Amino acid sequence: xxxxxxxxxxxxxxxxxxxxxxxxxxxxxxxxxxxxxxxxxxxxxxxxxxxxxxxxxxxxxxxxxxxxxxxxxxxxxxxxxxxxxxxxxxxxxxxxxxxxxxxxxxxxxxxxxxxxxxxxxxxxxxxxxxxxxxxxxxxxxxxxxxxxxxxxxxxxxxxxxxxxxxxxxxxxxxxxxxxxxxxxxxxxxxxxxxxxxxxxxxxxxxxxxxxxxxxxxxxxxxxxxxxxxxxxxxxxxxxxxxxxxxxxxxxxxxxxxxxxxxxxxxxxxxxxxxxxxxxxxxxxxxxxxxxxxxxxxxxxxxxxxxxxxxxxxxx
Numbered sequence: 001x002x003x004x005x006x007x008x009x010x011x012x013x014x015x016x017x018x019x020x021x022x023x024x025x026x027x028x029x030x031x032x033x034x035x036x037x038x039x040x041x042x043x044x045x046x047x048x049x050x051x052x053x054x055x056x057x058x059x060x061x062x063x064x065x066x067x068x069x070x071x072x073x074x075x076x077x078x079x080x081x082x083x084x085x086x087x088x089x090x091x092x093x094x095x096x097x098x099x100x101x102x103x104x105x106x107x108x109x110x111x112x113x114x115x116x117x118x119x120x121x122x123x124x125x126x127x128x129x130x131x132x133x134x135x136x137x138x139x140x141x142x143x144x145x146x147x148x149x150x151x152x153x154x155x156x157x158x159x160x161x162x163x164x165x166x167x168x169x170x171x172x173x174x175x176x177x178x179x180x181x182x183x184x185x186x187x188x189x190x191x192x193x194x195x196x197x198x199x200x201x202x203x204x205x206x207x208x209x210x211x212x213x214x215x216x217x218x219x220x221x222x223x224x225x226x227x228x229x230x231x232x233x234x235x236x237x238x239x240x241x242x243x244x245x246x247x248x249x250x251x252x253x254x255x256x257x258x259x260x261x262x263x264x265x266x267x268x269x270x271x272x273x274x275x276x277x278x279x280x281x282x283x284x285x286x287x288x289x290x291x292x293x294x295x296x297x298x299x300x301x302x303x304x305x306x307x308x309x310x311x312x313x314x315x
Contacts, residue, residue, distance in 0.1 A: 009067055009099060009167055009184040022146075026094020037094050048120050050107050054100040058087045061099050067186040069166020074189075074268055074286070083166035083188070088257040096162055102182050105171055109180035112158070112173045130158045130175060138279045138293035139309045152208045163191070165257045170194045177206050188264060195289050212289070213275040220244060226294055230305040230312035235263075237305055237312050246272045246280060248287070248307070278302075 026037040033040040038056040046054050055061050069083040088097055110116060112130070114123065132142035132149055140148035140159075147158050155176050162169040168190030172181045181201050183194035202208040223241045230237040234256055238249045247269050254263035270287045272280040282290040292307040304311045 009101065009169060009186060022095045023091060029094070041098075046104075048117055049111055051100065051104040054098055054104045056093055056097050056099070066099065067167075069164070070187050071166060071264055072187045072189040073265055075265075078265075080187075085165070085257060085261075088164055092257070096164065102184060105182045105184075106180060109171065109173055109182065113175055113178055113180060130156070130173070137295075137306060138291045139306065152202060152210050155206070155208055157202070157208075161191070161194075165261075168194060170198060172198060172202075174202075174206060174208075179206060189286060192286055192288075199289070212281060215273040215275055215281065215283075217244060218274055226302065228302075229315040231315050232310055232312035235312075237307060239305065242271070245283075246274075248272055248292075250307075 029040050030037050033044075035043070041056075045051070053064065055064075068086055070080050071083050072080050090097070111120065112126070114126065116126075129145040130147055130149065131144055133145065134143050135141075136143040136148060141150040143149065144158065147160055150157050150159070155174060157172055157174055159170065159172040162171075166188050167184075167186055168188070169184045170182075170191075173179070181198060183197055185191075185193055187193070199210045202210060220241070223244070223246060226246060227239050227241060230239065233253075235250050235252045238251070240247045240249070249266075249269040251266050252263035254261050267286050270285045271283050272287070272292065273283050275281050278294040278296065280292050280294075282288050282292070290308070292305060294302050295304040295306055295311065297303045302314060304313055306312075
């Protein structure tokens with residue numbers, strides 16, 4: 001049974017946002033606890049919650065069943081292949097270096113829904129984790145304590161995805177309905193699966209309709225304002241116009257999980273439509289259902305494209 005023989009999957013940023021801020025937070029935890037981040041996490045979180053099949057180090061993982069990441073090409077004529085190296089470097093532990101499995105993540109979800117052990121965390125703090133602390137732009141309605149918050153049919157969904165080298169995961173909680181879902185994949189395109197599957201699970205189990213917003217049809221001259229080249233750390237994006245829609249062509253740069261890691265195959269150019277001012281929705285291919293937005297400075301000039309939750313600066 002799965003609960004007895006879990007398959008371990010690296011979670012990427014499932015419990016945190018994969019950026020330097022959480023690396024700093026991990027170091028703060030080390031200084032306050034006088035222990036390594038991994039040891040502190042095991043003693044303070046994993047063991048109390050009964051997450052006995054969650055590990056940080058490959059030497060621990062390799063004694064259990066585990067999965068490896070795969071590159072899934074966009075061209076069906078090309079072969080799927082295993083991605084190496086398997087782990088991310090240790091400085092990334094606090095940014096999402098944990099490998100876990102469905103039973104352990106459901107144990108974590110149970111805590112998030114109020115069913116954790118007594119005295120683990122007060123209900124006040126647990127609820128605060130799922131409460132809006134700041135607007136999240138187009139990526140979600142708001143952000144809590146490392147959770148993305150959005151409303152589906154007026155019901156709050158608390159979620160966080162995880163992505164690492166050839167691995168895509170998502171964990172969603174619906175506290176109002178005492179519901180949780182976990183989807184783990186070991187594919188570079190696993191996000192396409194868990195996006196569609198999550199929509200179906202919310203609809204079939206809770207009757208929540210994740211309908212897309214109504215799309216707009218801006219005048220052709222209005223679209224030209226968004227055309228340009230946008231640079232981020234791991235990729236760049238070129239925005240053009242075709243058939244009264246924006247087309248985003250992303251070019252990976254490589255450099256993850258190690259500096260020498262070559263770039264993966266580029267995804268095909270995808271069409272995006274506006275659903276509000278500066279906010280766009282993917283309408284085809286691997287970015288279908290994804291949301292992105294253009295960010296302006298105080299003078300109203302477009303300075304960034306936020307796509308995949310990360311900012312790309314306009315060149």
